[in-house]
Amino acid sequence: MTGGVRRAFLGVAVVAGAVAGWVLTAPETVPDNSVSAVGGDVERGRTIFAIGGCVSCHAADDAKGERKLVLSGGRPFVTAFGTFYAPNISPDPDAGIGAWDVVDFVNAMKHGVSPDGSHYYPAFPYTSYARMKTEDLLDLWAYMRALPASGQANSPHAVGFPFSVRRGLGLWKRLYLDPGPVVEVGVDLERGRYLVEGPGHCG
Numbered sequence: 001m002t003g004g005v006r007r008a009f010l011g012v013a014v015v016a017g018a019v020a021g022w023v024l025t026a027p028e029t030v031p032d033n034s035v036s037a038v039g040g041d042v043e044r045g046r047t048i049f050a051i052g053g054c055v056s057c058h059a060a061d062d063a064k065g066e067r068k069l070v071l072s073g074g075r076p077f078v079t080a081f082g083t084f085y086a087p088n089i090s091p092d093p094d095a096g097i098g099a100w101d102v103v104d105f106v107n108a109m110k111h112g113v114s115p116d117g118s119h120y121y122p123a124f125p126y127t128s129y130a131r132m133k134t135e136d137l138l139d140l141w142a143y144m145r146a147l148p149a150s151g152q153a154n155s156p157h158a159v160g161f162p163f164s165v166r167r168g169l170g171l172w173k174r175l176y177l178d179p180g181p182v183v184e185v186g187v188d189l190e191r192g193r194y195l196v197e198g199p200g201h202c203g
């Protein structure tokens with residue numbers, strides 16, 4: 001093989017590798033018209049919210065009592081990859097997720113994908129929430145829409161390269177993200193397992 005041909009082969013291999021990497025890391029989402037917020041049950045949502053433990057990460061560090069329902073974010077999580085900060089998920093349209101529609105929420109919870117198509121870091125335990133039933137997510141959404149808004153701005157994560165490239169998480173998800181309910185909920189035992197492995201994210 002001449003040097004020129006070898007270089008051409010190498011070029012093709014690099015491009016093919018880049019294309020394969022891009023395809024393998026692509027975010028998956030639900031179709032836009034597949035869910036509707038209509039009919040979400042706020043009272044059921046309150047229970048799901050309590051079991052899901054959203055407060056433990058998304059409330060302000062020093063929040064007490066009713067203030068825990070203000071999901072302003074800011075709590076730091078120090079990990080081997082860097083420090084993540086829980087974002088504001090209150091209904092504020094600018095600082096929080098008030099401008100989202102229900103499809104954005106389902107994509108975040110079930111696919112770990114943001115409205116702009118980026119992967120979320122698994123510091124957000126969506127690998128558990130992915131196993132929740134969509135109807136439970138719709139109830140949760142209905143409840144969260146009614147919580148108080150906070151204008152607190154998000155803190156950027158302090159994560160070094162290569163973990164700072166969110167696209168790479170697509171590969172990790174192929175190994176660790178298994179959306180779809182844990183079991184068909186029929187008897188109490190199955191309900192318990194569902195609550196532990198899904199919304200309870202005990203693992």
Ligand code: HEC
Nearest residue numbers: 052053054057084085086087089108114120121123124125
């Ligand atoms: C163990 C801590 C933890 C728990 C528990 C948790 N989250 Fe989060 N959440 C995070 C972190 C950290 C992020 C940021 C992820 C990122 O930026 O990639 C996040 C991101 C989010 C986002 C995306 C926000 C945005 O601005 O893009 C939503 C929505 C969300 N969480 C909802 C929830 C809900 C609902 C619950 C409860 C059912 C919950 N989270 C429980 C840590 C947590």
